Amino acid sequence: MTEARKNSLTDKLVIIVWIIALIIVWEIGASVVEKTKRSPQNVLPHLSQIVESVFSDKMVSNKQTAFQIVITNAGITLLRAGIGFLYGAGAGFLLALAMHRFITVEKATFPYLMMIQMIPILGMAPIVLAITQDINKSRIIIAAILTFYPVATNMLDGLKSVEKEKYDLMRSLAASNWNIYTKLLIPTSIPYIFSGLKIAAPMAITASILVDTLQGGAGLGTMLSQSLKHAMSIYVFWQIVFFSATVGILSYKLMSFAEKIFSPHERAKGAR
Amino acid sequence: MANANETEINIKGLCVNFPDKDNGGDIQALKDVNLAIKEGSFVSLLGPSGCGKTTLLRSIADLQDISSGIISVKGKTPKETRLSQQYGIVFQSPVLYEWRTVRRNICMPMEVIGLPKEERTRRVDEVLELVGLTEFGRKYPHQLSGGMQQRVGIARALALDPEILLMDEPFSALDEFTKEKLQIDLLSIWQKTKKTILFVTHNIQESVFLSDDVVVLSPHPGRVSAVVNIGLKRPRDLAIRETAEFAALVSKVRHSFEGIYE
Numbered sequence: 197m198t199e200a201r202k203n204s205l206t207d208k209l210v211i212i213v214w215i216i217a218l219i220i221v222w223e224i225g226a227s228v229v230e231k232t233k234r235s236p237q238n239v240l241p242h243l244s245q246i247v248e249s250v251f252s253d254k255m256v257s258n259k260q261t262a263f264q265i266v267i268t269n270a271g272i273t274l275l276r277a278g279i280g281f282l283y284g285a286g287a288g289f290l291l292a293l294a295m296h297r298f299i300t301v302e303k304a305t306f307p308y309l310m311m312i313q314m315i316p317i318l319g320m321a322p323i324v325l326a327i328t329q330d331i332n333k334s335r336i337i338i339a340a341i342l343t344f345y346p347v348a349t350n351m352l353d354g355l356k357s358v359e360k361e362k363y364d365l366m367r368s369l370a371a372s373n374w375n376i377y378t379k380l381l382i383p384t385s386i387p388y389i390f391s392g393l394k395i396a397a398p399m400a401i402t403a404s405i406l407v408d409t410l411q412g413g414a415g416l417g418t419m420l421s422q423s424l425k426h427a428m429s430i431y432v433f434w435q436i437v438f439f440s441a442t443v444g445i446l447s448y449k450l451m452s453f454a455e456k457i458f459s460p461h462e463r464a465k466g467a468r
Numbered sequence: 469m470a471n472a473n474e475t476e477i478n479i480k481g482l483c484v485n486f487p488d489k490d491n492g493g494d495i496q497a498l499k500d501v502n503l504a505i506k507e508g509s510f511v512s513l514l515g516p517s518g519c520g521k522t523t524l525l526r527s528i529a530d531l532q533d534i535s536s537g538i539i540s541v542k543g544k545t546p547k548e549t550r551l552s553q554q555y556g557i558v559f560q561s562p563v564l565y566e567w568r569t570v571r572r573n574i575c576m577p578m579e580v581i582g583l584p585k586e587e588r589t590r591r592v593d594e595v596l597e598l599v600g601l602t603e604f605g606r607k608y609p610h611q612l613s614g615g616m617q618q619r620v621g622i623a624r625a626l627a628l629d630p631e632i633l634l635m636d637e638p639f640s641a642l643d644e645f646t647k648e649k650l651q652i653d654l655l656s657i658w659q660k661t662k663k664t665i666l667f668v669t670h671n672i673q674e675s676v677f678l679s680d681d682v683v684v685l686s687p688h689p690g691r692v693s694a695v696v697n698i699g700l701k702r703p704r705d706l707a708i709r710e711t712a713e714f715a716a717l718v719s720k721v722r723h724s725f726e727g728i729y730e
């Protein structure tokens with residue numbers, strides 16, 4: 197118990213040291229850039245300048261401050277990322293079940309899954325946009341495709357990982373397929389599903405931001421590129437960088453949290 | 469009430485081979501096993517490690533494909549018997565579902581065969597008491613010791629109250645005190661319910677103390693080398709193990725082993 201607590205304490209210390217080191221390096225870099233470049237904030241502003249821009253009430257465009265721009269556009273992007281994530285997770289879940297139940301489904305679909313996964317998002321996104329003609333649908337579809345693969349493959353691994361004797365117990369009871377799946381196979385694959393979801397969540401967010409850049413209009417990605425092209429304050433860019441990183445990490449944490457809800461025995465381990 | 473003279477499980481010429489990957493041949497896990505197990509009897513399968521005890525139990529339970537021979541359970545195949553949900557199994561390892569609490573692990577088979585909730589709860593309380601784990605019903609398997617986990621596995625099979633109970637070394641992971649208590653408890657449950665029990669063990673005393681018949685198995689290839697009838701009076705208590713009659717039976721069983729090694 198004390199051992200575990202000590203470990204989590206060292207973990208936290210390591211993270212804090214890392215963050216401090218990062219801040220120091222950043223600031224040194226920013227000072228150097230400040231002296232050598234003409235518009236240093238484009239390359240590497242001081243962290244304090246970015247923080248200041250968050251709280252500044254200076255209008256940058258459309259009667260909005262930089263931070264308001266980030267928040268309203270984040271809503272547009274993240275909502276689609278979230279919907280796509282849910283669709284993708286659901287589809288991945290169902291396909292994993294189908295692949296496990298029918299070996300032919302696995303044989304028939306697995307190569308295509310691999311192929312879809314190998315097309316870079318940068319190539320896939322314009323195609324999806326061309327087909328759907330709608331940026332919102334594209335965001336959802338791309339996020340769904342990205343979520344789908346890790347969930348399906350991880351869950352399939354989980355379904356296959358069931359120990360033989362646990363399965364034999366069900367067999368000895370002449371259990372129905374429904375019972376075998378709901379009482380044994382799916383519970384066994386829950387941790388696997390969640391490792392898929394943890395990979396997918398930040399990816400779905402990144403992908404939606406990327407899809408934004410395909411079309412003007414709105415969304416984090418659009419603002420990102422406009423800001424880079426100096427159509428608006430460069431601090432919008434920096435804020436979006438930090439904001440997206442934070443949301444990405446939070447989405448991962450959210451999945452860990454959801455996993456704990458679904459696996460009370462793991463919670464009992466933590467409490468020991 | 470079971471008819472004590474009727475054969476429940478009849479095994480004729482049973483062979484089970486496993487492919488031997490090292491030399492391309494077959495491992496003969498069981499070779500020409502013939503066995504008749506009477507309805508309502510307590511039969512032990514006794515033998516050293518690797519002699520095919522688990523394989524024999526699994527073959528009867530229809531969890532193992534057999535290479536040749538016939539197994540019939542009251543005229544039905546093992547598969548038909550399994551599908552009519554007459555088997556309860558205690559595996560050699562506990563085989564608990566780690567995401568379920570102790571109580572819910574014990575409940576699981578009863579859920580599958582469709583017992584009503586009140587009945588399940590009643591039986592769980594009963595068997596938890598029996599295996600001395602009443603306090604631990606809400607714990608998860610990883611919070612229990614190995615011996616406690618094994619007791620949950622036993623409790624799960626007992627709660628199911630099957631017609632045929634197949635137990636694979638259920639007590640070998642337990643301490644001497646718990647083991648003796650559970651031996652007595654198992655005997656009294658068996659006496660009350662008159663179910664057929666097939667009990668795997670590698671402990672000669674245990675097999676003599678519990679059984680009507682001790683089936684002595686020898687390894688390489690796995691085969692039946694003797695069936696020793698244990699005529700000790702019932703009900704039995706621990707004191708019976710001090711008697712000369714008991715000692716004589718133990719030595720008789722032991723000698724039926726020595727036959728093979730000579």
Ligand SMILES: Nc1ncnc2c1ncn2[C@@H]1O[C@H](COP(=O)(O)OP(=O)(O)OP(=O)(O)O)[C@@H](O)[C@H]1O
Nearest residue numbers: 486487495497516517518519520521522523524670
């Ligand atoms: N799935 C398997 N594949 C290959 N060989 C097997 C398999 N299961 C058992 N065997 C072999 O069959 C023989 C009998 O095994 P079994 O598990 O029935 O022994 P056992 O009497 O239960 O031993 P123990 O007391 O150690 O549990 C052994 O030689 C073993 O190597």
Ligand SMILES: [Mg+2]
Nearest residue numbers: 521522560636
């Ligand atoms: Mg065994």
